Ligand SMILES: [Ca+2]
Ligand SMILES: [Ca+2]
Ligand SMILES: [Ca+2]
């Protein structure tokens with residue numbers, strides 16, 4: 363209906379512009395309009411077009427309520443019952459309509475009828491009718507009037523047809539004197555689910571994730587009647603979220619909302635995520651020994667981890683595992699005779715499986731207070747001195 367009205371308005375504009383210049387019987391300005399001489403109604407129409415200065419035309423301009431800013435009108439009337447052009451939740455709605463005088467005369471004492479038909483039953487049944495009389499559209503060429511019909515309570519989910527009629531016997535364009543709006547009343551909650559989780563299972567130890575989790579959540583809205591879709595998911599049908607924050611029991615909550623505002627019960631779950639390696643605090647000292655039997659070096663590693671906590675600590679000598687102990691603090695000692703290159707490696711693991719490594723090449727125990735820690739000779743000398751003085755609180759540096 364609207365389309366027809368539009369094309370006619372357009373057609374009239376063209377005629378007004380070009381009348382007197384090139385009116386020909388074969389003037390093909392619109393394939394919908396035939397200038398067949400045997401068709402009297404089309405000839406009438408043509409006559410009206412070339413005399414646009416005086417014609418009668420009132421119209422249903424717009425249905426302003428019910429409306430829903432979340433879902434626009436989608437014209438699709440090829441199905442029976444027609445697919446809804448507008449979705450709302452159950453409830454009471456204003457029935458508001460703007461009527462318009464497109465013609466060149468004032469029009470008085472018009473009557474407009476609003477009806478609502480329920481499609482639940484076969485062929486529908488009339489569930490509402492309200493009539494407004496004495497409508498004056500005094501202003502020609504675009505004057506409008508807002509009609510407030512009685513409210514109607516859409517109590518049940520289903521498909522309804524709002525039909526409006528503004529008859530005018532002398533109307534030159536009666537096609538636009540009625541309008542209909544197919545309304546879907548959606549009372550059903552949508553539902554959502556986790557379509558994909560990557561990684562699908564915790565990829566760390568002890569149920570911890572050690573990398574970002576990509577979660578794809580999809581949602582669907584059930585039909586409101588057989589073959590009639592619901593109002594649909596508000597926004598995307600599927601979304602992807604990334605969880606990349608460390609935490610124990612990181613809460614994840616998701617839910618779907620449809621285009622009329624029905625909201626499903628929220629889904630909750632938690633994930634344990636730890637992507638951060640622990641830190642190592644390392645000290646070493648000479649605990650006993652002498653130059654002949656060698657020195658006993660004791661390494662003490664303390665791991666710290668804010669999320670999953672320390673699991674265990676490993677000590678390596680020249681890449682060979684020597685000892686494993688629980689966290690957060692564990693000590694390992696060995697006898698050092700000097701004169702050989704050694705590498706001490708400490709690996710601290712958190713409970714998620716992240717680890718941190720510290721390597722000490724040729725440990726050079728020295729006094730904590732000693733100023734020149736870069737000097738191997740002086741450090742060793744100092745070490746000997748301290749041992750001789752029977753001090754046992756030597757501390758190394760990393
Ligand atoms: Ca009309
Ligand atoms: Ca729904
Ligand atoms: Ca947990």
Ligand SMILES: [Ca+2]
Nearest residue numbers: 636638667712
């Ligand atoms: Ca950690």
